[in-house]
Amino acid sequence: MAWGITVPLDGIPLAEHPALYRELADVGYTDLWSAESNGADAFTPLALAAAEPRLRLGTAIVSSFTRGPAVIAQSAAALASAAPGRFTLGIGASSNVIAAKWNDIAFEAPYSRTRDLVAFLRTAFTGARIKEHYDSFAVDGFRLGLVPEPAPKILVAALRERMLRLGARDADGVILNWVSPRDVRRVAAIVREENPAAEIVTRIMVCPSQDADAVRAMVRPLVTGYLTVPVYRAYQTWLGHGAALADMWEAWDAGDRKAAVAAVPAEVVDAVCVHGSPAECRERIAEYVQGGVTTPVLALLPIGPDPREALRSLAPSS
Known part of the structure; x- marks a missing residue:
């Protein structure tokens, strides 16, 4: 079963993460998924893990607003080439706070922007020259110089039904956040109706503390x-x-x-938020999987034991 962790980890310098990633793989973690808010960017922490062949890498998420379409394609292609077949690009609209308040970028038509970006990336990853006027942006003559083989999967961070169906239909699945196991069952039904094979990645806050x-x-x-x-x-x-x-x-x-x-x-x-003993946490995370999640991604909260100790206690091999 897939068992992911959100990176980078608070309290551990980025320079120490490569050794940490090897340890995570040793105890059964399969995935690293980066978060991007006001800390590290989405790509750098994953680049530090590209040489560890046991781990899949994913962004959760890259905003569809805060980088230009070509820059997103270049960054994704570079990481996909560094970790062939092991990188998944998660994109999403993010929020008006990150786009408008922090980056002075108009947060307009988030559904259209994300839909158009998925379409652009699908074409860009083939190496084709793109001259296209999408509803939310235009690209005039871009061709990706580093074509990844294979092309990375694309997942969409989805909240309500339109974005959920977009991710299942036009991309390879969805990324969820701020949901309970009961919420997941409702959301998964919508995703599976659109595409039974769609991946459902879910970030789950977890704290192994009683x-x-x-x-x-x-x-x-x-x-x-x-x-x-x-x-x-x-x-x-x-x-x-x-x-x-x-x-x-x-x-x-x-x-x-x-x-x-x-x-x-x-x-x-x-x-x-999943909390309790490590065994209780693992049981609660299993409820998400039973509800339809294909890849649970733990977001460790900074309380209690040392992060490394907490991760070992939550690992599938524990």
Whole structure:
């Protein structure tokens, strides 16, 4: 079974990650998936693992807004060539915060931008010259000079139904975030209806700690930081969690950040964050797989034991 981990790991310098990656492969991890927000970029941590043949590499995700289409194709082709057959490109719209507030790029028509980028990348990876006016951007005369063989798979970070169907239909599958095992069952049904063979990668916050109060105290600010962003707020409403998050949203909209954090119910934290003993964590992650996830990707939270110790305790071989 696939068993991934989100990289890079907090508290461990990037220079030490190659040795860590070998250790992760030794204890049964199969995948490394990079996250890109305000820390490392999506490609560099994976490039450090290209020489480890036991690990698949994936981006979760590269924003479809913050790089030009040609630059995304070049970066993906380089990594796919460094790790032939082991790299998967995860792309997605990201959010207005990252695109507009942090990068001064208009966050417009995210569905169209992501759809058009998938179409462009499919063609670019063949080495064809592209002169095309898509709905959301135009490319005039680009040809990829380093053509990867094989071409990397493309996954789409998807929230609601249109993007889920796009990822299943036009790409090779989807990447999910901020979901519970019950949410996954609903989402997987939509994806499988569109394409039974589609991959479903899911990032899962995990903390092998039995101090539930400490875990909840750490996760509540993360919930408010993410689930108040408009795209995630709409997503959680679509999933049916509007009532549970209503008090948090009301406090946030009123400008009371402290009250918003305090208003996050324990059941919301427990739904989106796996915690408990390592054995309990592995059992809960298995629920995601039973719900339709093909590749669970653990996002280790910085609490409790040393990250290396925590990863060993959560490994499939444990």
